[in-house]
Amino acid sequence: MKNAVSGLGLAPDAAMVTFPIEMFLPGSDISPVETRKHEFYDGLTGWKSDLTAPSNGASPLLSVRGATFEDALVRANNLILANQWGDGLPVWPATRERVQWILQGTPRPREHVLGTFPPRGGVATVEICAIALAMAGGRPEYLPVLVAAVEAFLDSASGSEQLQAASGSAFPVVIVNGPIAKQIRLNSGFGCLGPDPQRPAGASIGRALRLMQQNVGGARPGVGTMANYGGLRYTNVVFAEDEENLPAGWAPHGTERHGFAPGSNSISLAFANGATNIRRRGAKKETPEEDALQGMHRMADFMRVPNLAGLAGYGHGTPGILMIPGVVAQTMAGLGWTKRSMREFLWEHSKIPAEHLRRAGGYAWIEIDASKVTRDSAALDPWPITACPDNFVLIVAGGGHPTNSYWLQGYSPGVVGRAIALPEEFPRLLAEAERDMNGG
Amino acid sequence: MVTLEFHEPTGGLEARQPHAPRLDALEGKRIGFVSNEQWQAFRMLPLLKTLLERDFAGIEVLPINAFPQGNALIGNEETAAEVKRSGVDAVIIGNAA
Numbered sequence: 069m070k071n072a073v074s075g076l077g078l079a080p081d082a083a084m085v086t087f088p089i090e091m092f093l094p095g096s097d098i099s100p101v102e103t104r105k106h107e108f109y110d111g112l113t114g115w116k117s118d119l120t121a122p123s124n125g126a127s128p129l130l131s132v133r134g135a136t137f138e139d140a141l142v143r144a145n146n147l148i149l150a151n152q153w154g155d156g157l158p159v160w161p162a163t164r165e166r167v168q169w170i171l172q173g174t175p176r177p178r179e180h181v182l183g184t185f186p187p188r189g190g191v192a193t194v195e196i197c198a199i200a201l202a203m204a205g206g207r208p209e210y211l212p213v214l215v216a217a218v219e220a221f222l223d224s225a226s227g228s229e230q231l232q233a234a235s236g237s238a239f240p241v242v243i244v245n246g247p248i249a250k251q252i253r254l255n256s257g258f259g260c261l262g263p264d265p266q267r268p269a270g271a272s273i274g275r276a277l278r279l280m281q282q283n284v285g286g287a288r289p290g291v292g293t294m295a296n297y298g299g300l301r302y303t304n305v306v307f308a309e310d311e312e313n314l315p316a317g318w319a320p321h322g323t324e325r326h327g328f329a330p331g332s333n334s335i336s337l338a339f340a341n342g343a344t345n346i347r348r349r350g351a352k353k354e355t356p357e358e359d360a361l362q363g364m365h366r367m368a369d370f371m372r373v374p375n376l377a378g379l380a381g382y383g384h385g386t387p388g389i390l391m392i393p394g395v396v397a398q399t400m401a402g403l404g405w406t407k408r409s410m411r412e413f414l415w416e417h418s419k420i421p422a423e424h425l426r427r428a429g430g431y432a433w434i435e436i437d438a439s440k441v442t443r444d445s446a447a448l449d450p451w452p453i454t455a456c457p458d459n460f461v462l463i464v465a466g467g468g469h470p471t472n473s474y475w476l477q478g479y480s481p482g483v484v485g486r487a488i489a490l491p492e493e494f495p496r497l498l499a500e501a502e503r504d505m506n507g508g
Numbered sequence: 509m510v511t512l513e514f515h516e517p518t519g520g521l522e523a524r525q526p527h528a529p530r531l532d533a534l535e536g537k538r539i540g541f542v543s544n545e546q547w548q549a550f551r552m553l554p555l556l557k558t559l560l561e562r563d564f565a566g567i568e569v570l571p572i573n574a575f576p577q578g579n580a581l582i583g584n585e586e587t588a589a590e591v592k593r594s595g596v597d598a599v600i601i602g603n604a605a
Contacts (some may be wrong), residue, residue, distance in 0.1 A: 072604075077524030085587035092603060101552050105559050112598050127515040140512040153517050170578035190519035199515045284519040290534060436545075438580025443532050 074286075075189035081118065083111030097310045127181070127199060129164065148203075153283050155275070155302060162202035170198040172213030175491040183222035186229040188286025195222075196284055197276070204275035204324030207504075208489035209497045213335060214273050217242045217306070218280065220337035220484040227380065227481030231339050232287045236377070238479045240277060241305040241389055243463060245322035246333030248431040248488055249308030251498055253505065256308035258467030261343070261474070263408045274304035275399040287397065288374055300343060305476065310465045313394025316402030322465050324407065333488035338386050338461060341377060342477030346370050348396060349470045360403050363396075365412065367473055371453060374428040378453045379478040383441040386461045387454040388478035390414070393466040396473065407462050416456035419450035438448065536566035537562055540596040542587070545577045547603035556600065568598065 074080035085107045085255070090096055091248065101108075132147055134140030144161040148154045171194070173180050178195040185192050197214050201207075206214070221228050221240060231238040240349045249395055255267035263271060278301055286292035309321050322334035348363040367390060378387030392400075400410065403441060425431060441455055454460065461483060491497075531537055534558045539560060547570070557569040574594070576587045582601070591599055 074521055074523075075552060077522060078527055079523050080521065082527070084532075089561055091552075094548070096548060098552050098555060101555050102559060105556070105563070108556060109534060109560075109563075112539070113531050114602070127517065127519065129513045130516055131511055131513045133509050133511050137510050137512075140510045144514060148593065161512060162517060163514050167515055184522070185519070192519060192520060195515075196517065196519045199517045200581065202515075203517060253530055271541065279517065284515045291515075291535070373548050436578060 072187045075184070075229075077189065083115040083210045083390065084420070085111065091291045116327050122148070127195060138165075147429065149470060152288055153279075154203075155279065156283070157302070159203040159252035159279075160205050162199040166202045167195065167198045169197070170201050170206060170208045170211055172493065173198075173208035173491060173497060174215055176215070176490055182218050185222065185232075185280060185285035185294060186398045187233045188284070190284035192280065194286050196280065200276040200283070202278045203279055204272045204298040206276055206278065207252075207269075207497075207501060209494065210269050210276075211464075212272050212333075212490050212494075213244060213248065213252065213254070213269070213306070214243070214276050215336045215387065216486040217273065217277055217337055218488045218489045220335060222279075223482070223486075224378040224483045225384075225482035226337060227339060227385070227482045231380075231479065232281060232285050233293055234278070235294040235296050236341050236380075236479055237297045237299055238341045239298075239300045240274075240281075241340050241476055242274065242277070242307075243321055243338075243389070243461075244306070244308040244334070244488075245320045245328065246309065246331065246488065248333040248490070252501070255304070256310040256465045258289045258469075260307040260465055260467075261305055268307035269473065270308075271303045271468045274306040275302060277306075278302065278304050287404045295324075299341075302369045305343075306339070307465055309463050312469070313397060314464050315397050318397065318401065318407055318464070321461065325483060328485065328487060333490070334485055335488060336461075336485045337481060338389060338478060338483045339380075340389060340476035341479040342475075344370070344475055344477075346473045346475055348392070356399065357403060360405065361399055363473070364413050365417065367475065368414050370475060371414065371418035371422055374420050374425050374430045376430055376433050376435050377477050377479045379433060379437055379442060379484065381454070381459065381478055382437070382445065383439050383455050384459070385480040385482050385489050386459050386478040387418075388459040389463060389476040391463050391474040391476070393468060393473070394469065395470050396465045406456070410462055411457040411460040414460055415452060415454065418447075419452050422451060424450035425475050427453050467485065514583065521590070522592050528553050529569075534560065534567055537564075537597040538568045538570070538595065540570045540574055540591060540594060540599045541572045542575055542576040542582045542591065542601045543577045544579045544582055549603040552557065553602055570594075 070075045073082040124281045132143040153368045182192045253267040254269040322328040328334040553572045
């Protein structure tokens with residue numbers, strides 16, 4: 069709540085009466101409201117804010133001393149954890165030199181303000197992005213993607229203001245299009261959502277965004293974020309579309325969803341709160357047509373569940389991000405499928421019968437939704453899990469193997485795109501990365 | 509000895525507005541509720557209304573549905589304007605969990 073208060077531009081405290089969670093559950097004993105009534109009365113009368121918010125400005129430098137460099141490094145990590153600025157894994161202290169090095173990756177001045185991070189309302193500058201990227205083990209050439217992702221994250225259309233604090237364990241998904249993906253070693257193939265020493269950019273960029281969510285936005289587990297589980301939050305999800313394996317006539321995601329020119333560098337940010345593998349190919353003597361259709365049904369069937377995650381983005385967001393490998397996309401295209409026809413199939417076949425929705429209590433959630441489009445959808449039987457087929461995000465990515473697809477369950481009021489701005493000296497940074505990443 | 513200097517990573521905060529001034533007393537005042545209708549607000553806020561009305565002479569506590577309710581509505585500017593127009597001296601907002 070203090071985060072929410074400071075996020076509104078007030079000093080970060082408020083007149084609050086807090087109770088254990090048990091009191092907020094159905095059938096609870098609410099007599100503590102009476103026994104502690106004077107706290108309510110004081111909140112209306114005598115309460116005063118004791119805090120003055122620090123002013124906006126450059127991030128101060130902290131200092132640790134150690135007998136050796138390793139000792140100092142340990143002390144720095146201890147201090148970072150003691151202040152709850154880390155994530156439990158070792159971090160690279162954001163020294164003046166390292167931050168200055170990373171700042172080469174943007175054409176923008178370090179003091180440039182990108183916005184305020186919800187819910188705490190911390191001011192996100194380019195410098196703060198570089199500090200987070202330094203702590204996450206990042207490099208200068210990653211900074212343009214992080215800055216674009218932060219811009220998209222802070223766009224109110226993303227829904228980050230609510231999702232940062234909410235219990236639904238949403239994590240940002242950043243999809244990168246354009247040549248920058250390969251240039252900075254961002255994975256679009258085998259293991260693209262996991263660790264990859266050959267293409268490590270996604271982990272650093274996503275970890276930096278998470279550190280900003282926590283440190284600038286105040287989203288600490290159980291305090292600033294009530295996420296029950298927080299899965300995939302160490303590094304969020306940052307990957308590239310496999311544009312080299314897009315079938316002829318299939319537009320890149322950034323072009324299709326956001327209108328960016330093909331071949332231009334862009335990011336697209338959505339939120340998800342689930343991630344699972346879906347077995348896609350058949351196992352016996354299916355014809356290519358049967359194999360494709362069975363795979364489509366398995367994916368649609370998996371989406372046809374009344375857990376209502378897609379409500380968050382029912383009208384304009386997304387029910388989820390479906391990833392299919394390039395080899396599958398090529399096969400599907402050869403059979404006449406397009407991204408559009410796949411989305412239409414998924415939309416039609418993921419509709420939920422009203423009875424299934426009713427027995428799962430789905431209508432209560434639909435009826436209290438803020439969006440009229442969503443509320444009106446209650447009249448539909450079967451009920452589409454999203455307002456229109458175009459809301460599905462379909463990405464060609466993943467290793468060149470036909471067996472699996474991957475579904476990132478959406479929890480995303482919007483899907484926000486941003487162009488990536490590069491500094492003039494970007495080619496030099498890439499050359500230096502080539503040297504460094506080859507052991508130089 | 510080795511000294512390691514590094515940046516603090518939280519970013520500044522901007523305080524753009526002060527908290528509302530508190531009331532001198534509750535007697536004779538008009539109090540409203542802004543409820544998100546969740547987390548047992550439908551039970552706890554009416555109890556609070558009863559307590560306030562019992563403990564303070566001349567107080568008027570509006571019913572919990574006097575203003576728009578629900579997460580989708582309580583944070584928007586229209587609701588804030590409606591609360592302001594109503595002339596209440598203070599509001600209690602609940603419940604968060």
